[in-house]
Amino acid sequence: MHKYEKIWLTFGTSALVIFLVILGISAVHQGHSPAASGIETINPEHVRDDARFKEPGLYESDTDEYDYELYFVASAFQYEPREVEIPKGSRVRIHVTTPDVIHGFEIAQTNVNMMVEPGLISKYTANFNKEGEFLIICNEYCGVGHTDMTSLIKVTGGEE
Amino acid sequence: MSVQNYTGNMIFDKNTIIDPKDGRLVLANMIWVIVALLIGGTAGLLQTLVRSGQFELPFGIGYYQLLTLHGVILALVLTFFFIMGFQTAAVSRVCGPLNKTERRLGWIGFWFMTVGTLMAAAMIATNQASVLYTFYAPLQAHGLFYVGLTLVVIGTWLTATSQIIRYQRWRSENKGQKSPLLAFMVAVNNVMWYVCTLGVASMTLFQFIPWSFGWIETINVKLTRTLFWYFGHALVYFWLLPAYMVWYVSIPKIVGIKGFSDKLARLSFVLFLFFSIPVGIHHQLVEPGIDAFWKGLQVILTFMVIVPSLITAFSLFATFETYGRKQGATGLLDWFKKLPWKDARFVLPFVGMLFFIPGGLGGIINASGQMNQLVHNTIWIVGHFHITVGAPVILTYFGAMMFLLPHITGKRISSSMNTMGLWLAYTWALGMGIMSMAMHIVGLKGAPRRSTFSEYGGHELAQEWISYQMMQAVGGVFLFIAIIIAVTLFVQLIMGPPSAEVEEFPVAKFLDEDVKNVGWIENWRLLVIITVFLVLIAYTMPISQIFTENIAGSKGYKFW
Numbered sequence: 001m002h003k004y005e006k007i008w009l010t011f012g013t014s015a016l017v018i019f020l021v022i023l024g025i026s027a028v029h030q031g032h033s034p035a036a037s038g039i040e041t042i043n044p045e046h047v048r049d050d051a052r053f054k055e056p057g058l059y060e061s062d063t064d065e066y067d068y069e070l071y072f073v074a075s076a077f078q079y080e081p082r083e084v085e086i087p088k089g090s091r092v093r094i095h096v097t098t099p100d101v102i103h104g105f106e107i108a109q110t111n112v113n114m115m116v117e118p119g120l121i122s123k124y125t126a127n128f129n130k131e132g133e134f135l136i137i138c139n140e141y142c143g144v145g146h147t148d149m150t151s152l153i154k155v156t157g158g159e160e
Numbered sequence: 161m162s163v164q165n166y167t168g169n170m171i172f173d174k175n176t177i178i179d180p181k182d183g184r185l186v187l188a189n190m191i192w193v194i195v196a197l198l199i200g201g202t203a204g205l206l207q208t209l210v211r212s213g214q215f216e217l218p219f220g221i222g223y224y225q226l227l228t229l230h231g232v233i234l235a236l237v238l239t240f241f242f243i244m245g246f247q248t249a250a251v252s253r254v255c256g257p258l259n260k261t262e263r264r265l266g267w268i269g270f271w272f273m274t275v276g277t278l279m280a281a282a283m284i285a286t287n288q289a290s291v292l293y294t295f296y297a298p299l300q301a302h303g304l305f306y307v308g309l310t311l312v313v314i315g316t317w318l319t320a321t322s323q324i325i326r327y328q329r330w331r332s333e334n335k336g337q338k339s340p341l342l343a344f345m346v347a348v349n350n351v352m353w354y355v356c357t358l359g360v361a362s363m364t365l366f367q368f369i370p371w372s373f374g375w376i377e378t379i380n381v382k383l384t385r386t387l388f389w390y391f392g393h394a395l396v397y398f399w400l401l402p403a404y405m406v407w408y409v410s411i412p413k414i415v416g417i418k419g420f421s422d423k424l425a426r427l428s429f430v431l432f433l434f435f436s437i438p439v440g441i442h443h444q445l446v447e448p449g450i451d452a453f454w455k456g457l458q459v460i461l462t463f464m465v466i467v468p469s470l471i472t473a474f475s476l477f478a479t480f481e482t483y484g485r486k487q488g489a490t491g492l493l494d495w496f497k498k499l500p501w502k503d504a505r506f507v508l509p510f511v512g513m514l515f516f517i518p519g520g521l522g523g524i525i526n527a528s529g530q531m532n533q534l535v536h537n538t539i540w541i542v543g544h545f546h547i548t549v550g551a552p553v554i555l556t557y558f559g560a561m562m563f564l565l566p567h568i569t570g571k572r573i574s575s576s577m578n579t580m581g582l583w584l585a586y587t588w589a590l591g592m593g594i595m596s597m598a599m600h601i602v603g604l605k606g607a608p609r610r611s612t613f614s615e616y617g618g619h620e621l622a623q624e625w626i627s628y629q630m631m632q633a634v635g636g637v638f639l640f641i642a643i644i645i646a647v648t649l650f651v652q653l654i655m656g657p658p659s660a661e662v663e664e665f666p667v668a669k670f671l672d673e674d675v676k677n678v679g680w681i682e683n684w685r686l687l688v689i690i691t692v693f694l695v696l697i698a699y700t701m702p703i704s705q706i707f708t709e710n711i712a713g714s715k716g717y718k719f720w
Contacts, residue, residue: 005424005474012470016463016524023528027456034445034529037452039709076719101298101717102381104537108606108621111533115447118298118381119711122448135619139537139608141224141292143299143719147614 035114036122044118047073047099056080061093066125072096074103074116077145079136083152086128097121104139107153115140128155171254171340174664178249179257183568185266186252187654189245190565192274193238193557194650200234201643203227208595208636211629213613223612224290224720231293232284232309235549237277239399240312242557244269244319246402247346249564251323253665254340255330262322262329269319276311279304290720292610294388295368297379300716303372310364313357320350338677341422342409342667348429349401351684355691356394356437363387371716378713382449382706389440390699397436397465399549401429403556406509407476410560413666414505415483420475422670426681428468428475433691435465438698445532449711454702455529461698462527469520476513504573504581505562505666511585512555515592519548522600537610540603543596551592558584558646565653566663573663574656580649587642595635602628 026032047053056071058081067090073080074096086092096105096116103116107126114122138149170176178186203226209215210223217223248266252258258266282304283289289301295309327343363384371379412419419425441458444450484495500506522544525531535541562581566572573581603609607625616622680686 002421002478005471005478008474009467009470013467016466019524019528020460020463023459023530024456026530027452032530033452034455035533036446036448037450037455039449039451039705039711041709041711043712044714045712076717101714101719102296104608106537106606106608111530113446113533113536113538115444115537117385117448118714120382120448133619135606135616135621137606137608137616139611140296141227141299141610143717144222144224145719146224147608147611147616150616150619152619 035112035124038123040121040123041119042097042121044097044099047097052095053097058084058086058092066091066093068092070094072105072151074098074105074138074149076100076103076143077138077148079105079138079149079151081151083154085154085156088131088155088157089127089129091125091127093123093125095121095123101142102140103142103149104137106137106139108135108137110134113139128153131155131157170256171667172669174666176253176665177662178252178568178665180568180570181263182248182252182258185263185270186245186249186564186568188267188270189241189248190561190568190650190654192241192277193245193561194647196233196238196241197643198647200230200238201640203230203233205636205640208629208633211611211613212633213626213629214633222287222290222720224292224610225284225287227610228290228292229281229284232280235293236309236312239549239553240273240316243349243398243402244273244316246405246557246560246564247323247349248319249568249665250342250346250405251326254342254667255326258322258326259329262326265322265325266319269315269317269322272315272318273312274315276308276313276315279308279311281308283308287720294392296388297368297371297381297384298714298717299720300372300718303369306364306368306372310361310369313361313364316353317357320353323347324350338422339682340667341425341670342405344426344682345401345405345408345429347684348433349398349405351688351691352394352401352433352436353398355688355695356391356398359387359390360392378715380706380711381714382711383703385444385447386441386450386699386703386706389443390437390695391440392443393440394436396545396549397432399553401432402560403509403512403553404429404472406556406560407472407513409668410563410666411476411506411509412479412483412668412670413664414503415479415500417479417483417486417668418673419668419670420478420482422672423675423678424471424475425670426677428471430681430687431468431471432465433687434694435461435468437691438694439465439527441698441702442527442532445529446536449706449709450702451705454698458698459527459529461694463524466520466524502578502582504578504585505559507582508559508562508585509552509556511589512552512559515547515551515555515589519544519552523548535603537608538603539599539607539609542609543599543603546592546599547596550596551588555585555588558588561650562653563663563665565650566656566659567665569654570658570662571653571656572659572661573653577649577652577656580645580652584642584645584649587638587645591635591638591640591642593635595632595639598628598631598635602632 106113134153136151289305291299291301370376439462484498487498489495489498
């Protein structure tokens with residue numbers, strides 16, 4: 001192997017290793033594991049019979065870890081709730097599922113972005129620290145009304 | 161002449177011409193490439209126009225119908241026909257003519273692909289398959305759409321097998337000799353293809369086809385998605401490796417020097433074989449039903465597949481620098497100016513390589529779990545694959561067609577055709593540069609992929625997206641001009657006046673041409689075992705969990 005090639009490959013490969021270490025630390029130590037990981041099932045034909053998704057919306061959490069639990073149902077072609085208000089500074093666990101086809105759940109320009117698939121519940125925890133109106137869109141093709149699917153999160157006021 | 165000894169000078173002689181009978185098979189495949197380019201490119205142009213908000217589709221054509229057409233015809237049809245044609249030409253060029261059986265197998269494969277393509281196209285045209293080229297369940301297309309796609313894949317198996325048989329025949333006729341590098345590369349790409357298409361073939365045969373014809377009521381969405389991506393990422397390497405073949409084997413000959421290292425070229429291809437497949441879950445990083453650990457493991461494996469691309473980048477730029485210095489370049493970067501900027505066979509792939517620098521960096525971003533979450537399914541991703549498959553890969557295909565089309569039809573590249581080739585490269589670069597830049601930026605601002613024009617209820621963020629979508633349309637127009645140039649050029653290359661001296665299919669010698677292979681590099685049993693072993697490590701648990709967790713099946717939906 002040529003000397004320069006050794007230098008190049010050592011440099012390149014060590015850069016990749018460093019990237020991976022950063023990803024690993026971020027995932028394990030800071031809890032940034034990918035959205036929606038893990039397996040929690042639900043029968044897609046009976047989503048609305050499930051206590052959690054009967055009246056989707058924001059609920060106070062029973063646990064100490066989160067302030068609120070936020071339930072969404074994504075279906076062709078809408079999100080329920082259509083709009084939700086969240087007090088600024090809340091730590092919220094988001095749960096999304098679908099009774100029909102695959103949808104996306106993206107709060108635009110945030111890192112809340114995950115797939116929603118029939119038979120499974122997608123979960124992700126987010127801190128809402130910035131005031132404003134956040135647009136939720138479907139970013140996986142789901143049919144002719146795909147771009148009609150929107151919802152709005154309004155982050156308002158302080159906690160007190 | 162019973163056994164043609166195709167070693168040594170035959171391989172590297174610029175006067176060695178592919179057998180005309182093999183040439184006809186290659187040409188048949190290439191004609192599909194040209195047709196697909198024209199149809200798919202037109203669809204692409206219309207999509208960018210629709211998304212700018214200034215244009216509506218006539219004749220009741222749906223945006224997603226058009227998008228399905230664009231994806232299927234460019235990502236699957238164009239690439240598959242090119243790869244089958246080019247690889248057949250490659251083995252015939254370096255191993256010698258196919259025999260009757262091999263050639264017949266190649267033709268049977270071609271006809272399978274043709275019939276399959278027409279079936280799928282008919283379903284798309286009649287709006288019975290607007291499910292996009294990834295055809296995620298439970299959106300349900302007409303059964304014939306899935307049958308068509310399956311036939312296309314089976315066709316590639318047959319043609320690929322004819323190439324492998326030719327390569328094996330060379331090896332048994334030339335025992336103890338190092339196989340021609342180009343043929344070895346073809347064999348690697350095809351073996352990788354067999355292993356990865358098992359996923360997509362089993363899912364269409366056992367899930368999509370029976371489900372769409374109503375023989376089974378529900379489909380396992382998670383299983384089909386996972387099998388799709390088991391195939392889907394290796395697919396991108398299946399597109400890329402033929403481009404790498406041209407970069408490694410043809411480009412040095414075009415610029416007139418020896419290749420850098422045969423040994424490293426083989427090593428990088430073997431690494432692609434190992435690491436192309438057990439990485440598909442990096443397309444599924446933000447979806448439910450897969451544990452974080454398995455996502456993490458496949459992210460690590462994804463990073464492994466970057467190494468052979470690093471080897472390739474080094475090897476190529478070493479070649480270019482060597483060439484530039486031979487032309488009298490001094491100083492650190494002077495050699496760059498000395499490159500053969502007037503030769504379209506060089507410029508087309510080289511412009512592609514330059515696109516691959518941001519393309520590769522973007523790929524590393526996408527594969528990194530946390531950053532992926534920001535860009536997943538935004539139009540950033542579309543920008544990414546247009547500067548990978550849509551620039552380095554396709555421009556290299558164009559560069560190869562520059563010499564291959566006249567080579568198989570007994571012509572030469574005229575100087576006006578060469579000029580058109582240069583215009584093609586620069587127009588394409590301009591259009592793709594504008595379009596993909598806009599896509600990357602607006603993707604970071606959250607704009608989704610796979611979406612028609614929408615104002616999203618007038619939200620101000622969505623308003624901001626629209627100006628970038630205008631830019632995409634500007635890029636799309638330039639790309640369409642480039643496609644017109646390409647199609648005109650290819651037709652001329654095929655139809656031009658015959659020439660006594662036929663255009664060369666360039667095959668380079670390497671600096672280490674006479675050095676023996678590392679023993680294990682062509683030990684196929686070992687290579688296949690390692691490949692399968694890595695697949696088992698990466699996929700056994702995620703797939704068995706899909707069954708043990710008992711996820712409910714889905715019936716079909718037609719939401720278009």
